[in-house]
Amino acid sequence: MTDSAEAQKQSPLEERLIDLIKLKGPITIADYMADALGHPHDGYYMTQTAIGADGDFTTAPEISQIFGELIGLWLVEAWRSIGSPQAFNLIELGPGRGSLMADILRAARLRPEFVRSAQVWLLEQSGLLRHEQQKRLRGSEVKPLWADSFEDIPAAPSLIIANEFFDCLPIRQFKQVGGSWREQLVGLSDDSSSLELVLGKTPPPAEYDLPAAADCSEGDVFEKSFAAQEFLTDICSLFSEHKSAALIIDYGHMQSGLGDTLQAVRNHKYWPPLSAPGLADVTAHVDFEAISNTAIQQGAMAFGPVAQGVFLERLGLNLRVEMLCKGKSAADADLIRAGAARIAAPDQMGEIFKAVSITSPALGTPPGFSDL
Numbered sequence: 001m002t003d004s005a006e007a008q009k010q011s012p013l014e015e016r017l018i019d020l021i022k023l024k025g026p027i028t029i030a031d032y033m034a035d036a037l038g039h040p041h042d043g044y045y046m047t048q049t050a051i052g053a054d055g056d057f058t059t060a061p062e063i064s065q066i067f068g069e070l071i072g073l074w075l076v077e078a079w080r081s082i083g084s085p086q087a088f089n090l091i092e093l094g095p096g097r098g099s100l101m102a103d104i105l106r107a108a109r110l111r112p113e114f115v116r117s118a119q120v121w122l123l124e125q126s127g128l129l130r131h132e133q134q135k136r137l138r139g140s141e142v143k144p145l146w147a148d149s150f151e152d153i154p155a156a157p158s159l160i161i162a163n164e165f166f167d168c169l170p171i172r173q174f175k176q177v178g179g180s181w182r183e184q185l186v187g188l189s190d191d192s193s194s195l196e197l198v199l200g201k202t203p204p205p206a207e208y209d210l211p212a213a214a215d216c217s218e219g220d221v222f223e224k225s226f227a228a229q230e231f232l233t234d235i236c237s238l239f240s241e242h243k244s245a246a247l248i249i250d251y252g253h254m255q256s257g258l259g260d261t262l263q264a265v266r267n268h269k270y271w272p273p274l275s276a277p278g279l280a281d282v283t284a285h286v287d288f289e290a291i292s293n294t295a296i297q298q299g300a301m302a303f304g305p306v307a308q309g310v311f312l313e314r315l316g317l318n319l320r321v322e323m324l325c326k327g328k329s330a331a332d333a334d335l336i337r338a339g340a341a342r343i344a345a346p347d348q349m350g351e352i353f354k355a356v357s358i359t360s361p362a363l364g365t366p367p368g369f370s371d372l
Contacts, residue, residue, distance in 0.1 A: 013042035013278035017195060018188060026185035026198050030170035030227060036277035037168055038125060044278050045126040059164050060349060061100035064339035068103020070315040074247060074367055075104060075159050076111045081363045082157055082243035089158040090118040094165035098136035105140050120144040121153050150234050158238060160246035167250050167283040169227040174210055176220040181210050195274040221260040223284060229294050236298035245359040251352045252286030254305055261285035288356050295358040303357040303369040309350025314368045317344055
């Protein structure tokens with residue numbers, strides 16, 4: 001079956017959502033995303049092969065081992081900055097197939113005391129992905145633990161890595177109509193046979209803190225992730241009690257702004273976001289300004305965002321590439337350089353992906369976030 005035919009055919013989750021909307025009315029885009037990705041029976045991450053050449057998209061750790069190695073060295077420096085605790089949590093949010101954590105731990109072996117002190121926690125709800133993570137980390141000297149939610153992880157000094165995690169957190173959308181905001185909801189087509197965007201009937205509450213209508217034009221769309229705000233609040237609450245640091249890497253925009261970024265991908269191609277939910281990865285661009293502002297409001301420090309390519313170069317990308325190429329055949333060296341270019345070049349992942357770090361107060365500027 002072709003992608004277009006699959007998109008037109010109802011998925012089991014779409015049938016469930018149509019029945020729900022018929023009964024209770026339109027749902028928020030946030031609720032739609034939460035079900036499309038995480039429904040326990042029909043959600044995308046519960047049922048589909050997501051990552052890799054045989055999946056729907058590829059992440060930086062899958063493209064080049066250098067990505068995870070540099071992040072591993074960043075984490076070792078962050079561990080020093082929080083006082084080199086003899087016991088700490090090394091937490092990965094949304095660890096994919098486990099490739100990033102495997103590369104982090106291999107690079108961190110340069111500081112054996114770091115590895116000995118780390119309790120690895122993997123925040124993962126998908127049984128399919130947990131199985132992949134177990135396979136990749138089976139030979140590690142660190143025995144990871146898994147958690148369904150951040151609250152399940154015991155409070156302790158922590159280092160947190162989130163690569164392509166926040167783009168999966170649900171967003172809500174608001175559209176400028178007739179000089180005021182209306183929320184865009186997921187409703188039904190006229191014949192109730194498919195999902196489509198509809199407008200809420202009343203303006204959203206003032207506490208949503210949306211842009212002033214006078215600064216917007218008819219049809220403008222503003223996105224807000226209350227889920228991201230809540231998650232960051234939980235992280236910063238930990239940071240106020242224990243010296244900790246987080247590194248967030250994702251695709252998105254430096255500053256808050258207007259625009260519709262809701263998107264879906266299947267088989268490495270664009271997919272209509274409301275078609276056959278559960279069969280495609282549904283995401284939205286990360287608002288890095290909102291992330292930084294939330295962290296600061298909660299009393300933490302925020303650094304960045306910095307373009308991923310610049311960040312990796314500051315951590316020693318080029319030097320690591322040349323070290324890996326030594327003694328390799330010309331063909332193998334070309335593959336190494338090509339992988340590094342994919343994750344760092346401005347016309348590849350280097351510009352649209354950004355990095356931001358959140359830390360407990362008074363820890364100093366983390367590596368990669370100073371241009372000195």
